[in-house]
Amino acid sequence: MGIVVRLDLMLALRKVRSRDLAAHVGITESNLSLLKSGKVRGIRFATLAAICEYLNCQPGDILVYDPDVPDEP
Amino acid sequence: MKTHLLQQHARRLRWATLSAGALLALMVLGGIALPGNGVIRVTGEGLPYVWNIVTSAIVVTLAVLSLVSLAAMLRAIGAGDVFARPMTRSFHRFALLYLLSILADLLLPPMVQLGLLFANGGHGLVSVGVDNARVLSLAVAALLFFIARLFDEAQRLEEDSRGIV
Structure with missing residues (x-):
């Protein structure tokens, strides 16, 4: 899918x-x-909205598209 | 319907299903053990008594096993596993055993008649009868398989839903 969750970082x-x-x-x-x-x-x-509200960030700060990331099996 | 009400109904229906299965088995066993008592009688389609008992036992065993599968499905619903894998698997088994019991009821007597006919040197007649009730039962069995497919789809949606936070 290529979507990386960066919630840990935020x-x-x-x-x-x-x-x-x-x-x-x-x-x-x-x-x-x-x-x-x-x-x-x-x-x-x-x-997503609740997370962004609490962390004062945008969805793009949490979810990133990376084409090199393989799909989940 | 609220979930706890559904679970409550499923638990009650499970006991009713198990009771019906036990009653069916007891009635046929009674008919076999006490022949000619005037209350319960095992009948067949022109078959010798022993073969009547054999075919009836097979049909009733399949029917009782299908009810046990139905009870297992209701137990899963009663435990809150609506549209979970144990529930859909039990329903598949119920539909299959129900279909097999109908097919056994329909096909075993003429097959036995055919076997006896060959054993007697090919003299005699084989009667094959399909009445409205059996056709209706087959239609219901086909419908159960369709519902089982719907349950599979519901299970897939349920699993998808669980994977979304």
Whole structure:
């Protein structure tokens, strides 16, 4: 698919804990962990908007397209 | 319908299904064990009594196994696994066993008659009868397979939905 999730980087830059972000977005920590590792099929606009709101960033700061990244099996 | 209500209904229906399966098995066993008691009678289509029992036992075994599969599907729904793999797999098994029980009911008597005919040197008649009830049962079995395909699609959508955060 070539989509890389850079949520870990943004969390580090903003010095935000995963637990706090998960609580604000309204998803479980395990789902946030799956999202950080890119092991999800998709992300809802509502989730993305809540993450961007909390981290004060744009969707492009979290999701990046890299053609060299292979598809998930 | 709310999920907990669906689960509650599934659990009740499961017990009803298991009871129906047990009752069916007991009735046929009673008919075999107590022949001519006037209440339960195992009948066949011009077959000797022993062959009646054999064909009836096969048909009823398949029917009871299909009900057990249906109960397994309802147990999965009762546990909250709606459109999960165990549920759809049980429904596939139910549809298949139901179809096999109907086909056995339809085809076993003439096959046995044919076998007996050859054993007797080829003298006699083989009667093959397809009535409205059997045609309807076959149509229902085909419909169950179609519903099973729909459940497969629902399971795929459910898995997709779970993968979206």
